[in-house]
Amino acid sequence: MRAAVDPGRPLGVFDSGLGGLTVVRAVARDLPDEAMVYFGDTARLPYGNKSAATVTRLSLEAYRFLHHFGIKAFVVACNSASALAMDALRGEAQVPVVGGVVGGARAAAATTRTGRIGVIGTRATVGSRCYERQLGVLDPAYRITTTACPLFVPLVEEGWIDEAVTRAVAERYLAGVRDAGVDTLILGCTHYPLLREVLQEVMGEGVTLIDSGEAMATEVTALLDGRGLRRAPGPPPPRHRFFVSDQADRFEHGAKRFLGDALGGEVRAVDPSDIPWYDRWAPETRGEA
């Protein structure tokens, strides 16, 4: 049995980089009294092209880091981590773990009328088939079309939000889901809501875009309400803290694009140095040199 949790504890929010701030924004809007501790793994992003083993290892490290802050729940903002590391995180975490896939699938199920649902995400997320599984649990009759869109994240990070090139890339990536006649498209990556206008234009007004960050905020609200874990309204107002594994200055600069000016907090860099894997994996000791 778990010990009683203090509702005054912060939420832990984890992402591979900046993108999870779209989740922070949605949670802050729905749950304005909650404090958040954020970890963005900027030294090792992106996760979307990495293997399940590596994404799982990095996600467990992020949990262990945020665990030090006495978090009451662990919010996995990164869809690639939600897709690949959820079982391992649930096995280790001493607090509830909320990912984007369940919420995104539920929101899509509540939206679709035709049962034709599209999913876009990183190569890791799409390759895991996590949305197909989750949607299949809700209704095996759904017809699901998925497409990996690896260039969307670098385009957002380059700031090319409303550009002809971005539109051309979107036209190409989305041709498949559009031709499949979906009426609902899950944006299965925290960066994609920043491309919402272009994506909506390419898909057409008849298609509803599901923001997995918004869906995650709904899931977090349900979790806290279900367990009586909402923090009492201030004063003092909630204090947010942001940690990154590289480039705190660039993070602070880029955060405005994701958070707007409304939400502030202290940004700190952690230092993941002195990693001795190259000594532990010494080829001589295995007779391979």
Place this chain on the structure above:
Amino acid sequence: MRAAVDPGRPLGVFDSGLGGLTVVRAVARDLPDEAMVYFGDTARLPYGNKSAATVTRLSLEAYRFLHHFGIKAFVVACNSASALAMDALRGEAQVPVVGGVVGGARAAAATTRTGRIGVIGTRATVGSRCYERQLGVLDPAYRITTTACPLFVPLVEEGWIDEAVTRAVAERYLAGVRDAGVDTLILGCTHYPLLREVLQEVMGEGVTLIDSGEAMATEVTALLDGRGLRRAPGPPPPRHRFFVSDQADRFEHGAKRFLGDALGGEVRAVDPSDIPWYDRWAPETRGEA
């Protein structure tokens, strides 16, 4: 004084991922008797958007790993690492260190007639101003124009080599160096030679493209000849080994694009797991929880 080095020892070649294989290909062509041990840090790529501190840390780890194989020289194929970590590597390495910047600058100096030189690379490489410094040593009168092209690497990795989108991105990135009237353009990133055709077309036939990988092979040849370190011609033929920190299978698949079919070797994944930075950096112990 350094101990005498056995010329039969392999060269160590390091890159953040696949791109350094363009250097392997050039070295194998110029120095067909040399054996190479390659390390691609696929678990933590790309380096091009990361800080100097992080790129330096990762580069030192790569050196320490390859050092276990008794390498006779350390070839830093990754331009971002050459740009940011060279001093730290030279301080630690017990063997000569060859980077791409010196070779690329020398090749450009030998090529330009007008003294107007362009440089393209990652954000890390361009931000370091390493090519300006190196070219300035050769001739302070050079007029140098630089541009960071962060989308080129993801475009190459997506396999969009000869596409309208890639051409549009190149048109936009290269407008500045083209308008500056350069007659020589340094491709300061190992991925860019794969875009050679598009880049040449956008720049025009009058501009000479300098492949930093080719330039690096020239530097390695000069180094080995200068120190009498060339391996004697076989038999046996040289044995190449390739190590990556993630996704050995995907590396093997992608390697063909960079190496062609001519060059083979064993590919192995190393496992950089159990990294306890989250425990060493425990906020409670610093009174911050």
